[in-house]
Amino acid sequence: MNDLIKLELTRALRNRKFLFFSVLYPSILFLLIAGSASTTEKVSGTGLTLPTYMMVSMASFGALTAVLMGNSERIAKERESGWVRQLRLTTLPGRGYVLAKTASAAVVSLPSIVVVFAVAATVKGVRLDAWQWLALTGSIWAGSLVFAALGVAIGYLATGDAVRPITMITYFGLSILGGLWMPTTTFPQWLQDIARWVPTHAYAALGQAIEQSRAPHIEDIVVLAVFFALFTGGAAWLYRKDTLKA
Amino acid sequence: MPDHAGAAPERGCHRRRYDFCHPAFRTADTAGHTPAATTMVPMTTTPTTPTTATKDSTVTTTTTTRTAGPDVVVFDRVTKAYGDVRAVDGLTLTLHPGETVALLGPNGAGKSTTLDLLLGLKHADSGTVRVFGTGPREAIVAGRVGAMLQSGGLMDEVTVAELVKLACALHPRPYPLSEVLARAGVTRIADRKVDKLSGGQAQRVRFALATAGDSDLIVLDEPTTGMDVSARQAFWATMREQADRGRTVLFATHYLEEADAIADRVLVLHRGRLLADGTAAEIKAKAGARRISFDLPDGPVDETRLRALPFLTTLDVSGRTVRIQSTDADATVHALYGLGVYPRNLEVAGLGLEQAFVAITAAEEARTS
Numbered sequence: 001m002n003d004l005i006k007l008e009l010t011r012a013l014r015n016r017k018f019l020f021f022s023v024l025y026p027s028i029l030f031l032l033i034a035g036s037a038s039t040t041e042k043v044s045g046t047g048l049t050l051p052t053y054m055m056v057s058m059a060s061f062g063a064l065t066a067v068l069m070g071n072s073e074r075i076a077k078e079r080e081s082g083w084v085r086q087l088r089l090t091t092l093p094g095r096g097y098v099l100a101k102t103a104s105a106a107v108v109s110l111p112s113i114v115v116v117f118a119v120a121a122t123v124k125g126v127r128l129d130a131w132q133w134l135a136l137t138g139s140i141w142a143g144s145l146v147f148a149a150l151g152v153a154i155g156y157l158a159t160g161d162a163v164r165p166i167t168m169i170t171y172f173g174l175s176i177l178g179g180l181w182m183p184t185t186t187f188p189q190w191l192q193d194i195a196r197w198v199p200t201h202a203y204a205a206l207g208q209a210i211e212q213s214r215a216p217h218i219e220d221i222v223v224l225a226v227f228f229a230l231f232t233g234g235a236a237w238l239y240r241k242d243t244l245k246a
Numbered sequence: 247m248p249d250h251a252g253a254a255p256e257r258g259c260h261r262r263r264y265d266f267c268h269p270a271f272r273t274a275d276t277a278g279h280t281p282a283a284t285t286m287v288p289m290t291t292t293p294t295t296p297t298t299a300t301k302d303s304t305v306t307t308t309t310t311t312r313t314a315g316p317d318v319v320v321f322d323r324v325t326k327a328y329g330d331v332r333a334v335d336g337l338t339l340t341l342h343p344g345e346t347v348a349l350l351g352p353n354g355a356g357k358s359t360t361l362d363l364l365l366g367l368k369h370a371d372s373g374t375v376r377v378f379g380t381g382p383r384e385a386i387v388a389g390r391v392g393a394m395l396q397s398g399g400l401m402d403e404v405t406v407a408e409l410v411k412l413a414c415a416l417h418p419r420p421y422p423l424s425e426v427l428a429r430a431g432v433t434r435i436a437d438r439k440v441d442k443l444s445g446g447q448a449q450r451v452r453f454a455l456a457t458a459g460d461s462d463l464i465v466l467d468e469p470t471t472g473m474d475v476s477a478r479q480a481f482w483a484t485m486r487e488q489a490d491r492g493r494t495v496l497f498a499t500h501y502l503e504e505a506d507a508i509a510d511r512v513l514v515l516h517r518g519r520l521l522a523d524g525t526a527a528e529i530k531a532k533a534g535a536r537r538i539s540f541d542l543p544d545g546p547v548d549e550t551r552l553r554a555l556p557f558l559t560t561l562d563v564s565g566r567t568v569r570i571q572s573t574d575a576d577a578t579v580h581a582l583y584g585l586g587v588y589p590r591n592l593e594v595a596g597l598g599l600e601q602a603f604v605a606i607t608a609a610e611e612a613r614t615s
Binding site: 003007086 | 366367392408412415417
């Protein structure tokens, strides 16, 4: 299986469009949103400056891009082309394909997180303790698994033609509703009430709790755990259905 | 009633042809193999043998002349339906080590489903599929099966060499990469991206994937589709070399000349059932027909008299040339002289496999519809 991970990775690193959108795009977006923002003014109700706040949002966004895009579209297309069938004629265990996809996406999502941090620290002078940088990297990276599972589920749900629009709608929906592009505190109240239950909101909230040096909200952890269970369960079910049908 | 008199023997022959070939083929496991070749041993297995275990032990104790071990593939009353359509319907067959077997059948005959069942990509509704005495998946994990699917896609954005290297890495007994590339004839395109290949090239890459390691059974679904004539010949030369190394090769094809030239055993599937099983020569013989053609220098003869010839299945008179298909050419020619007709340029020839195939499946169509 390591060989497949290696090849998936080679291929991901070769795909400039994918690399641009998952590694550079979040940093560019960060500069666009937080570039002219004051480094002292706080985002209401958070105690964090806009650059500090947006740094976590964009790092989460970058990781989301890498794992969601990396999984859903490739899986749907390769199911259609018959590559998935061909792989089933090898010694590779059934789960191996999905695990290799997720592992290679995770390798790409790590630099997308780190690049946003580096840009935020150098350009906007964001300063945190060493443990906070490490904990942020770890939690955003680990949290991206929730969306990797969602990517797998979409990949097994959608056909090759439909996968891109479905992924895009999910991706933008999650990014905007979860407050990755702008703080949810700027939303009207009714939208804030919805955003509370969106997994990307809980995902970014974990990172912001680390920046605020406090324990994460139980609610956010529960929301993430429930969605992780839902997405992996759904992905496993769809995978099995596809395997029996193929 | 000349019409009636003419039609009756033809129908009779049709039925006779069916009677002759069909049950014989259905029980080919017991009878069909006997005259085949010295390497082939009369099978003691029958479709009604209760368990595969018994079957295996019977084979190993009775087939002393066969070099390799037990049966390669055993289908025992396998059925697979999609809704109301039975794609595979009570299929029973056995493949033996070292055989090169062609799987033929009209579109929708169940060839692809049969291969999918063999490879564990689909599961039978009933009956058992055993590959090297285990389930298909176990045989694949043990690296004993290499397969090339018609619908097998390739990973894109990687090079041919990278992809074949992956196949080697996944095989428990891989061949060296350069050897696999060379054998499949893809060394020169090894650095090319997979998504930039022509249909024939992609087909050769699939072949490389199927032969990345030392597998005992190679399964090929329509392997030469998209190849030009020379590529096809090169492909089969490679395949023959594989067979010569003692591998069992099973391929589905719709190029009947390939089956005729390459396979030492031909299976004809029709509506999910095994309609014929034997060597290409046996299939041709049991399709029950030879072609007789001759000229009539003395002018046309009353057609109804020709039509009344024994064992005749088709008659075609164009000008002075007469073409006949007969299930017993000797008797037909004998009777022809008995009519007082003196044929010139008499030729008697066997049917090609293609015509035999058409005859067999058409007879079955006529019987079942």
